[in-house]
Amino acid sequence: MSMRRASPGLCGLILLSAAAVASADDIRIRADPWLPYSGGSEMNPPGYMVEMAIAIAKAHGHTVQYRTMPWANALEMVRAGSADCVVGAYRSDAEDFEFPKAGWGPSGNVFWGLAENPWRFTGVDSLADVRIGVIEEYSYGDELDEYIKAHADDQARLEIVPAVGRGIVRLMARLIGKRIDTFIEDRSVLAYAVEQAKMDPARIISLGQAGDVESVYIACTPADPRGRAYADLFDQGTAQLRASGKLAEILSRYNLKDWEGAERAP
Numbered sequence: 001m002s003m004r005r006a007s008p009g010l011c012g013l014i015l016l017s018a019a020a021v022a023s024a025d026d027i028r029i030r031a032d033p034w035l036p037y038s039g040g041s042e043m044n045p046p047g048y049m050v051e052m053a054i055a056i057a058k059a060h061g062h063t064v065q066y067r068t069m070p071w072a073n074a075l076e077m078v079r080a081g082s083a084d085c086v087v088g089a090y091r092s093d094a095e096d097f098e099f100p101k102a103g104w105g106p107s108g109n110v111f112w113g114l115a116e117n118p119w120r121f122t123g124v125d126s127l128a129d130v131r132i133g134v135i136e137e138y139s140y141g142d143e144l145d146e147y148i149k150a151h152a153d154d155q156a157r158l159e160i161v162p163a164v165g166r167g168i169v170r171l172m173a174r175l176i177g178k179r180i181d182t183f184i185e186d187r188s189v190l191a192y193a194v195e196q197a198k199m200d201p202a203r204i205i206s207l208g209q210a211g212d213v214e215s216v217y218i219a220c221t222p223a224d225p226r227g228r229a230y231a232d233l234f235d236q237g238t239a240q241l242r243a244s245g246k247l248a249e250i251l252s253r254y255n256l257k258d259w260e261g262a263e264r265a266p
Contacts (some may be wrong), residue, residue, distance in 0.1 A: 025062045027230060028083040029053055029218075030074035030134060033166045036192045036254035037088040037107075040166075041068050049087040049104055051250045053218060070163040072137040081223030085230055089219040093139065098227040100235035101216025105188075105259045108141055111207040112190055113182040114175060121182075121208030131173050133159045134181035135167035140184050141211040168193045174202065184210050192254065215264030 029050070035045075038047035045051065046066065053063045075094055077083040090107070091099060111121040111132075119130055124147050139145055151157045159180050161170040171183040172193060180192035185207075194201050218234050221227035241247040248258055 003118045025057075025226075026065050026194065027053070027057050027062055027085065028065045028067075029085050029087060030067055030077055030083045031070060031087045032074060032163060033068055033070040034088050034168075034186075034189060035166070035196075036188055036256065037105075038068070041066060045253050047087070048250050048254050048256065049216075049218060051253075052104060052238070052241060052247070053085070053087060053234065055241060055246055055250065056234055059237060059240065060233060070137060072146050072163070078219070078221045079223065081221050081227075083221070084227065085218050085234075087218045089217050090139075091217070092214075094219050096222045097219040098222055098231040099219050100231045100238070101215050102235060102238060104238070105216055105256075106213050107186050107216040108213035109184050109210035110187050110190070111182045111210050112175070112204050113207045114178075115203055115205050117181060117207065119181065119207060121210065127157070130181040131157060131159060131179075133161060133171045133180040136160050136163045136169070138163070138167075144184070144210060166193075172197070172204070182207055188256070190235075195255070225246040236258055 029049070031047075033040045035047055037049045039045065039050065050064075050066055054066075057064045067083075068074075071088075073200065074083070074086050075089075078086050079094070086094070086097075087104075089097065113119065120126070124143055127147060134140065134148055135217070140148070148158065148160075161167050161174070164262060168185055168189055171180070171185065174180045175183060190204065191201075192205060218231075220234075222232040236245070241250075242258065242260065251258060
């Protein structure tokens with residue numbers, strides 16, 4: 001990634017931004033319910049990324065105002081500067097946002113199905129044989145997004161569930177009810193939902209990786225210089241959380257381990 005040299009004017013903005021963040025801010029964070037990354041505004045626990053953001057903000061004298069909404073709306077608000085940051089973003093979700101240097105864990109989409117289903121995902125051509133469940137306005141990578149767009153009106157191939165609330169619960173219900181053959185979801189999201197539902201983890205199995213494993217981030221507004229300052233604050237705060245043991249404590253509530261140095265699942 002190329003680096004840009006800051007002009008005197010930009011340096012002034014950065015200094016003003018740093019001064020603003022040095023005071024007590026109420027950092028407005030938005031997301032959609034996507035546990036274990038982010039939960040509903042009233043959920044306890046609220047998601048490990050939300051807990052991380054709150055802990056870092058508190059350590060630096062700030063507070064967090066956290067609200068949930070459909071993902072597309074969350075991105076729109078933060079892009080416009082009506083809110084400060086989103087949690088649970090891929091770089092491809094919001095390429096123009098201000099990102100910390102390091103992500104807050106790995107995320108990888110998988111095709112899931114009932115254990116007795118013999119079908120396996122071997123590429124887009126294999127999708128002709130199944131009915132897939134996806135969440136409205138979610139992105140699953142360029143190739144799958146093109147497939148979803150092309151077949152959005154074909155109910156024999158695709159069922160799109162609303163983005164309001166926990167889409168994973170709707171997808172699991174449709175799978176168990178055999179309204180769909182498979183659905184696409186992040187590995188950690190599926191594991192958390194199965195645990196919360198007290199289901200036999202062998203009932204829903206992986207039918208194939210849906211794309212590469214990517215880092216998932218807290219990402220901040222490009223519309224205000226404070227967005228860059230907040231991204232830097234969360235970057236520095238992550239190292240402090242890790243060193244203090246607080247990060248491990250937060251992750252343990254979701255049966256997760258620190259991703260730094262850990263091998264990622266294929």
